[in-house]
Amino acid sequence: MGITQLLFWFLTVLTLGSALMVIFSKNPIYSILWLIVTFFAISGHYILLNAQFLAIVNIIVYAGAIMVLFLFVVMLMNLNMPASPVKKKWMPFAGIISGGCLLLVLIAALKDTEAMRRELLMKSGDIGLINNLGMVLFKDYILPFEISSVLFLSAMVGAVVIGKKN
Amino acid sequence: MTLLALDWAFTLEKIILIAIIISISLVVAMYATYAERKVAGFMQDRIGPNRAGPFGILQPLADGLKLFFKEEVIPNHSNKFLFILGPCLAMLTAMMTSAIIPWGGKVELGGRIVDLQVADINIGILYIFGVVSLGVYGMMIGGWASNNKYSLMAALRGASQAISYELALGIALIALLMLTGSLSLRTITDQQIQGNWWNIVYQPLGFLIFFICSLAECNRAPFDLPEAESELNMGYHQEYSSMKLGFFLFAEYINMFISCTVIATLFLGGYDMPFVDEAGLSGITALLVGLLALFGKTFFLIFVFMWIRWTLPRFRYDQLMNLGWKALIPLALLNMVITGAVVLFTMK
Structure with a gap:
């Protein structure tokens, strides 16, 4: 096993293990901390794929910003005591069905990745570096990029409007 | 084993470099506490610490020893694991940024070209950003x-302050990036050495915004609301004692040292000694001159940080938020738009 493969397996175990710990932790604060670990492990995978920009943006946006807000909310609501969840009989079934749907979508989305991976490798594998990413985003995909930024702007305006009402 | 295919000399070199950088950071942070008290004494027409050793030079060692020997108290109703994790994270994130700072040029030592930068990654500045955004966790979890x-209130204040000032910091950096066209700190320094002027000449407003935001990110006065002792007793580390408190305080000084180094690298030419042509010097001399220049700039910036702390009173919380959101962010946006327009019309 080369060092890359070793790292890959380490990161994979870390990702899956910490993701499971997010679900199984009793204390919501621990769940959030495990989620941060998960994001870090996923960023490690991005770096292995030579997508450094994606890796660091994942850390800045998810681990750095969104998780801080999560932590804020949980700390302020003080969910320290284990709440007894309302258990209904249909809950497990709903969970199984929705989880199965997600699995189906994931399989459908990922079934062609082998072919795409070959294509990526053919392009010398540096598509994830920031220069190439910038070119692709601002030349090939300029319209979707701008539309999504307008979407974010409208979400921000909406948040301000909702906040102003009180 | 293909594991042995690693370049062991390279790995060893980097490990030694990391050890040196961390020890230097710790020593500088230690003596920054001493400098802080001396500067405070000077500002307030006092002498400052002068008992331990000549000029009180052993004072930081005495303080450290005192912290180590103090009784360690963990509050009864606290979460023990997180209580210990808090200062560890604070220290870790304070140390992490130093990895991408170019401390000097490349030198040849014993037939090997040694790079005085732990990692020259092509997303350098974003890495700083990532670490800065993680910096709040130590404070929040500890609090x-x-x-x-x-x-808790101090931790929430600190986190919201850090998040608010991160935005202006980032936008000020974007304007700088438009000029340099590179995210690597090594490239940015080289451009300043080869070009005529340092980046501060092209980006005075950006420098000012970046400097103010660094003050806020380091929780230095006038932005030291998380430690507003007159309102919050002591701040987010109120329950901490012994070396865990020491870690929090230490991390703060390391943060200050590293962020001053980053400012020096980004805006003040890094290891570029003014009026000296580095290319004409031999390897070791150039290295020493570069280190001298970088540390000179950094120590001057640290002095300015202390100067501000002992001159200005603390902001009120709403004033802090107003300054961040209503003054710094619009200014940074304006700076970015102007820079973008200038770059567009002059350079292409």
């Missing part, structure tokens, strides 16, 4: 785990 309402 919350203490199970004390003052600590």
Whole structure:
């Protein structure tokens, strides 16, 4: 096993293990901390794929910003005591069905990745570096990029409007 | 084993470099506490510490020893694991940024070209950003785990302050990036050495915004609201004692040292000694001159940080938020738009 493969397996175990710990932790604060670990492990995978920009943006946006807000909310609501969840009989079934749907979508989305991976490798594998990413985003995909930024702007305006009402 | 295919000399070199950088950071942070008290004494027409050793030079060692020997108290109703994790994270994130700072040029030592930068990654500045955005966790987790309402309030204040000032910091950096066209700190320094002027000449407003935001990110006065002792007893580390408190305080000084180095690298030419042509010097001399220049700039910036702390009173919380959101962010946006327009019309 080369060092890359070793790292890959380490990161994979870390990702899956910490993701499971997010679900199984009793204390919501621990769940959030495990989620941060998960994001870090996923960023490690991005770096292995030579997508450094994606890796660091994942850390800045998810681990750095969104998780801080999560932590804020949980700390302020003080969910320290284990709440007894309302258990209904249909809950497990709903969970199984929705989880199965997600699995189906994931399989459908990922079934062609082998072919795409070959294509990526053919392009010398540096598509994830920031220069190439910038070119692709601002030349090939300029319209979707701008539309999504307008979407974010409208979400921000909406948040301000909702906040102003009180 | 293909594991042995690693370049062991390279790995060893980097490990030694990391050890040196961390020890230097710790020593500088230690003596920054001493400098802070001396500067405070000077500003307030006092002498400052002068008992331990000549000129009080052993004072930081005495303080450290005192912290080590103090009784360690963990509050009864706190979460023990998180209580210990808080200062560890604070220290870790304070140390992490130093990895991408170019401390000097490349030198040849014993037939090997040694790079005085732990990692020259092509997303350098974004890495700084990532670490800065993680910096709040130590404070938040420590403050919350203490199970004390003052600590919690201080932690929330600190986190919201850090998030607010990160935005202006980032936008100021974007304007700089438009000029340099590279995210690597090594490239940015080289451009300043080869070009005529340092980046501060092209980006005076950006420098000012970046400097103010660094003050806020380091929780230095006038932005030291998380430690506003007159309102919050002591701040987010109120329940901490012994070396865990020491870690929090130490991390703060390391943060200050590293952020001053980053400012020096980004805006003040890094290891570029003014009026000296580095290319004409031999390897070791150039290295020493570069280190001298970088540390000179950094120590001057640290002095300015202290100068500001002992001159200005603390902001009120709403004033802090107003300054961040209504003054710095619009200014940074304006700076970015102007820079973008200038770059567009002159350089292409």
